[in-house]
Each structure stands twice: as structure tokens, then as C-alpha cells.
Amino acid sequence: MGAWGTGIFENDDVLDWKADLLDSGDIELIEEAIEEVLENEYIESDSASNALGAIEILAALQGSPGKEILNNQINTEDLYNWINTHKGKGKKLISKAKRAVKKIKKDSELKELWEESEEYPIWLNTINDLENRL
Numbered sequence: 278m279g280a281w282g283t284g285i286f287e288n289d290d291v292l293d294w295k296a297d298l299l300d301s302g303d304i305e306l307i308e309e310a311i312e313e314v315l316e317n318e319y320i321e322s323d324s325a326s327n328a329l330g331a332i333e334i335l336a337a338l339q340g341s342p343g344k345e346i347l348n349n350q351i352n353t354e355d356l357y358n359w360i361n362t363h364k365g366k367g368k369k370l371i372s373k374a375k376r377a378v379k380k381i382k383k384d385s386e387l388k389e390l391w392e393e394s395e396e397y398p399i400w401l402n403t404i405n406d407l408e409n410r411l
Contacts (some may be wrong), residue, residue, distance in 0.1 A: 325387035
């Protein structure tokens, strides 16, 4: 999985996805990441991680960033600039994002991997916080 922390952006998959997003000129990759979760019966860990990153950025676009973004734990000015450029976009994706988060929490490889860890409650709190900010 390449995880090194319980935060949304603390794994290699989502950091690679975020780099692609920053190179894009619109929110299409956010929508694609969410749709991939909703369309697949079983959600692989990389798809779940990417969707959670997309949903975290979507929440930030709506003015509800998480602590990783607020506290600059991601260490990237490029992300702040991207969010400011696209602020307010993606409102139509909120209901899909909520469904995707519920699906990831209920039945995904990422959830299964975290359940095997002592840090599962911390990860789940992170996901619940994201869900509450949508």
C-alpha cells in the first residue's frame, strides 16, 4: 500500500495522484477518482486512497479543508494555489463524494488493511472527519 501514516495524504498512491491533479487544469481527476469507487464492486486500496484524496481536496474547494491542508502537513504551495484557483468548483460532486466515503468505510481493501493495524481507530477518525466536512 505504501502507507506511512493515517492521514489522507500519507501514502504514496495518493501523492502520485495529487501530482497528476496539480498538472491538470480542471477538477476532472477528482470526479474520475470518485466515480471509480462508485462504479467498482470491490475497491482496491489505491483507488480508495486516490478517492479520499480527491474528496479531501473537494472539501477544501468548498471551504472545508482538513487539518493536513490547514496545517500545511502536505508541504506544497502548489496545492494551495490549485485549490485557490478552483475554489467553489465541484459542488455537484458532494453527494457522490459522500456515497464514495461510505463505500470505502464499509467495504474496501484500504479499510481491510487498516483493520489489521493498531492504528485503525485513528484512520477511521480521519475518514469520519472528512465525511463530516462534506
